[in-house]
Amino acid sequence: MEKGRGKGSGRLSSQTISTVNSCFTRIQTILNNTLNCRHHGGTLRNRACGNSVQEPPSLTSIQLIFGNNYHESFLVKKVLQSFYGVGPMFSRNIMARFSIHETARVGSLGDKQINNIAGELSQLKIENDLRRELRQNIQRLRDMGTYRGRRHAMGLPVRGQRTRSQINTARKLNRVERRG
Amino acid sequence: MSGSICLRCLARPVAAIETAAPTSRIATAAFSTSAPLAANPPKKKGPAVAVKKQQHTKSFTKARAGGKGGSGGGRPPQQGERKAMRKRIVLSNTNALEVHGLEDMTAKNIVDSQSAGKMLGLSNEVLDALRAAAAFKPTQGWSLFRRPATLVRKETLEVVRQLEEAGDKKSTVRQVIFGEKGSGKSVLQLQAMAAALLKGWVVIHIPEAQELSIGHTSYQPVKIGEETVYVQPHYIAQLLGQIAKANYTVLSHLRLSKQHNLPIPVQSNISLVRFAELGAGDADIAWPFFTALWSELTAPSAEGEGMARPPVLLTLDSLNFAMGNTTYLNAELQNIHAHDLALVRQYMDILSGAESLPNGGAVIAATTESNKPASPALDFACERNEALQAGKEVPEWDPYVKVDRRVLKVMEGAEALHLKGLSKDEARGVMEYYARSGMLRQTVNDSLVGEKWALSGGGIIGELERSSVVMRV
Numbered sequence: 063m064e065k066g067r068g069k070g071s072g073r074l075s076s077q078t079i080s081t082v083n084s085c086f087t088r089i090q091t092i093l094n095n096t097l098n099c100r101h102h103g104g105t106l107r108n109r110a111c112g113n114s115v116q117e118p119p120s121l122t123s124i125q126l127i128f129g130n131n132y133h134e135s136f137l138v139k140k141v142l143q144s145f146y147g148v149g150p151m152f153s154r155n156i157m158a159r160f161s162i163h164e165t166a167r168v169g170s171l172g173d174k175q176i177n178n179i180a181g182e183l184s185q186l187k188i189e190n191d192l193r194r195e196l197r198q199n200i201q202r203l204r205d206m207g208t209y210r211g212r213r214h215a216m217g218l219p220v221r222g223q224r225t226r227s228q229i230n231t232a233r234k235l236n237r238v239e240r241r242g
Numbered sequence: 243m244s245g246s247i248c249l250r251c252l253a254r255p256v257a258a259i260e261t262a263a264p265t266s267r268i269a270t271a272a273f274s275t276s277a278p279l280a281a282n283p284p285k286k287k288g289p290a291v292a293v294k295k296q297q298h299t300k301s302f303t304k305a306r307a308g309g310k311g312g313s314g315g316g317r318p319p320q321q322g323e324r325k326a327m328r329k330r331i332v333l334s335n336t337n338a339l340e341v342h343g344l345e346d347m348t349a350k351n352i353v354d355s356q357s358a359g360k361m362l363g364l365s366n367e368v369l370d371a372l373r374a375a376a377a378f379k380p381t382q383g384w385s386l387f388r389r390p391a392t393l394v395r396k397e398t399l400e401v402v403r404q405l406e407e408a409g410d411k412k413s414t415v416r417q418v419i420f421g422e423k424g425s426g427k428s429v430l431q432l433q434a435m436a437a438a439l440l441k442g443w444v445v446i447h448i449p450e451a452q453e454l455s456i457g458h459t460s461y462q463p464v465k466i467g468e469e470t471v472y473v474q475p476h477y478i479a480q481l482l483g484q485i486a487k488a489n490y491t492v493l494s495h496l497r498l499s500k501q502h503n504l505p506i507p508v509q510s511n512i513s514l515v516r517f518a519e520l521g522a523g524d525a526d527i528a529w530p531f532f533t534a535l536w537s538e539l540t541a542p543s544a545e546g547e548g549m550a551r552p553p554v555l556l557t558l559d560s561l562n563f564a565m566g567n568t569t570y571l572n573a574e575l576q577n578i579h580a581h582d583l584a585l586v587r588q589y590m591d592i593l594s595g596a597e598s599l600p601n602g603g604a605v606i607a608a609t610t611e612s613n614k615p616a617s618p619a620l621d622f623a624c625e626r627n628e629a630l631q632a633g634k635e636v637p638e639w640d641p642y643v644k645v646d647r648r649v650l651k652v653m654e655g656a657e658a659l660h661l662k663g664l665s666k667d668e669a670r671g672v673m674e675y676y677a678r679s680g681m682l683r684q685t686v687n688d689s690l691v692g693e694k695w696a697l698s699g700g701g702i703i704g705e706l707e708r709s710s711v712v713m714r715v
Contacts, residue, residue: 158571161472164457 134169138162142179146242147188156182193242204238214238331378332385333369339680340388349440352394352402352433359671363391364436367491371439374487376449377432383707387679392433393672393703397661401430401606402437408602409441409553415604416593418561418653420624421661423611424704430661431557431608438555443603444489444539446481448558448589453477455580457569464529464584471584472570475525478532478585483522485535486515493518497548499541502534513548514538529584536588542600554603558589560610565620565649581648595655607656619646623653628660663701666691672703673710681711 132141142153157164160178162171171179187195203211213220219232235241345351347362364372369390372378384390392398401417408415419427435445453459459477463470486493493515498508505527508517514535521531543551558564564586567577580586591597592605609620622639629636639645664672670691676682684690698705 154571155575158575159573161462161573163460163570166460170460 132168134167136168138166138168138171138179139164141168142183145183145188147186147192148183152186196242197238197240200238200240211238214240329380331373331380333373333378333390334384335386335388338386338388339678341391341675341678344391344675347392347433347436347440349437352437352440353399353406355399357394358396358399359665359668360394361391361671361675362394363389368436368439371445371488371490372432372435375435375445375447375484377435377447379428379449382429383711386681386707386711387675391675392429392436393664393668393675394433395426395430395664395668397430397659398433401434401659405434405437405441405443405555405604408604409443410602412553412600412602414592414595414599414602415606416595416656417604417606417659418593418624418627418656419606419608419659419661421609421611422699422702424702424708425661425663426703427608427610427661428559429703431559431606434604434606435555435557438553438604439488441553442492443552444485444492444554446485446554446556447488448481448585451558451560451563451580451586454583454586455563455568455570460525461570461578461583463572469582470572471582471587472572472578473529473584475528479522479525479528481585482518482528482532482535486518486522490515492552495548496538496551499538499544499549500534502530502537504530504534511548532585540597540599540601551601553601554599556589556592556603556605558605558607560614561607562609562614562617562620564589564607565617565652566615566646579648581652590652593656594652617646617649618643619649620653623650623656624658624660627653627656627658631658663699664695664703664706665701666695669695669698669701669706672706676707676711 130144138157139153142148142156143150148156156162156179157166159182160175162175200211200214204215205211210220214236215238217233217236218225219229220236223229223232341361344361344363346365347368348365351357351362378384378390404415404417407413419430421427435447438445448454454474454477459474461472461474464473494513496514497511498514498517501510502508506520508520512520517531517538518535521528521535539551539554541551543549564580564583566580568580568583570578570583572578581590589605589607592599593607609624618640622637625637670686673682673686673691673694677684677686694706694710695701697709
């Protein structure tokens with residue numbers, strides 16, 4: 063709010079406006095510049111006014127986390143959960159371990175925190191490793207010739223559901239080379 | 243309510259500026275007779291109607307398709323804009339009448355028993371300082387009147403008297419204000435802050451303890467001896483900025499007196515306002531700067547230029563959020579107790595009496611009744627302290643409810659101030675002010691005061707304001 067304190071701010075008093083001309087130019091400046099109206103309070107154009115706790119944006123706009131690029135405005139929680147195999151529990155776990163609050167954004171992380179997250183993620187079985195494990199499990203069932211393996215291969219429900227209608231999920235997902 | 247344009251400085255909110263209609267467009271009233279007269283001669287009937295219909299449906303579908311920003315599409319609100327509007331503090335209503343003879347609050351009249359039941363305005367200096375300290379809330383009715391004024395009630399005089407005594411005797415007032423929703427807890431706190439500012443005290447205000455405890459600001463663990471406390475660097479940086487701005491006149495005359503272990507080199511006789519601003523500039527160094535500033539403010543007064551130390555007023559609103567677990571997690575995935583947050587701990591040390599203020603001062607906390615987390619220990623402690631002070635029978639803790647001993651311990655030394663409704667005289671004082679502001683268009687007589695007083699649950703000021711000013715039947 064200190065920003066608009068000088069000339070051209072919203073602080074007008076009747077003494078300063080002596081002529082119509084000066085009044086007009088003043089209005090022009092007000093409309094063009096950031097407003098700081100003391101009567102209505104708060105900076106009118108500045109979004110970061112009021113009592114909200116604002117964290118300054120970092121200089122880098124893109125952060126590299128575990129081989130992927132993320133814009134600084136992304137929530138850390140969402141970024142973590144974007145990895146296959148990391149859900150709400152794991153992301154909560156990782157963030158608590160490195161003292162990252164729940165509304166933290168990627169831009170607010172320090173280098174050390176990013177390295178810590180990367181280190182933590184590298185120890186987890188996520189992404190392609192996890193997908194591979196899933197496929198191996200299905201393949202094993204298939205190789206053994208089990209009913210479950212066969213049902214996977216046929217793209218049909220595995221766990222005894224009826225197949226008269228509504229087997230869209232099974233058709234979509236169940237196959238030996240399952241996507242994940 | 244105030245209009246969208248401030249008539250005193252012609253400023254208006256950004257949305258209004260950006261969506262203002264171009265001046266070339268001719269405005270037409272819905273039922274004007276002049277428009278058809280002035281219009282061009284009508285063309286052939288059939289096609290004109292058809293075209294009109296088509297245009298209408300087109301614009302309608304368009305509005306629906308892109309209608310993210312409410313009625314009829316338009317620009318969707320930008321990031322942070324809605325919050326800024328929600329948190330906007332409006333302290334003036336140009337449509338309300340100026341109340342003639344409204345005195346400003348001074349260090350003298352705020353302790354004078356003659357002021358009881360009177361409204362006192364806030365001078366511009368105090369207003370700026372209070373605004374910088376974020377003492378005003380958007381839920382309060384400041385936007386209804388020409389300029390901010392508060393009612394001096396019995397409790398105000400008592401609190402201010404205690405502050406005066408603490409300043410004189412260099413003692414510490416420890417107080418927790420509790421009471422019904424709308425009973426004026428935050429405004430009483432604001433009055434205490436205004437009085438402290440007028441006396442030249444340093445005021446440190448945490449406007450909303452919720453901001454500290456709901457996990458929306460960064461935190462990091464810091465080892466202090468055996469214990470781990472959690473520092474909230476960005477919040478503390480912001481608080482330092484608020485302290486510097488709100489106490490500019492006082493702190494600019496004070497200089498650094500001690501050597502501190504700081505992460506950046508600092509001039510040895512730097513003024514405390516500059517020192518606080520330095521800390522506010524960088525979240526990484528905010529906490530060491532805050533502790534250094536705190537040790538400066540709580541150092542005993544000494545001789546020499548800039549070495550005198552004024553009393554300090556610490557205030558905290560929405561105490562309920564600082565009296566229980568926060569949503570922050572520690573490394574063991576357990577919720578961190580609010581008293582393990584470094585800033586809250588600092589407050590609680592003074593509130594409990596573990597730490598005292600050598601130059602005198604006060605710590606005043608106010609509870610909240612809206613959207614509050616359950617804190618049975620706090621509720622109990624308030625009741626218990628009130629009963630102890632009044633010499634009544636002390637309530638017993640329900641053995642089936644888990645007790646938060648840390649909260650009870652902190653509350654042991656605190657005085658509980660139960661804020662109830664206004665007396666009828668006070669209600670009359672404030673209603674006369676409403677009437678003189680042109681916001682209450684009825685004759686203020688005994689029957690009206692009695693009616694509104696009763697309707698507002700026995701003079702709960704928030705309800706009184708609502709029934710007489712906000713709601714017009």
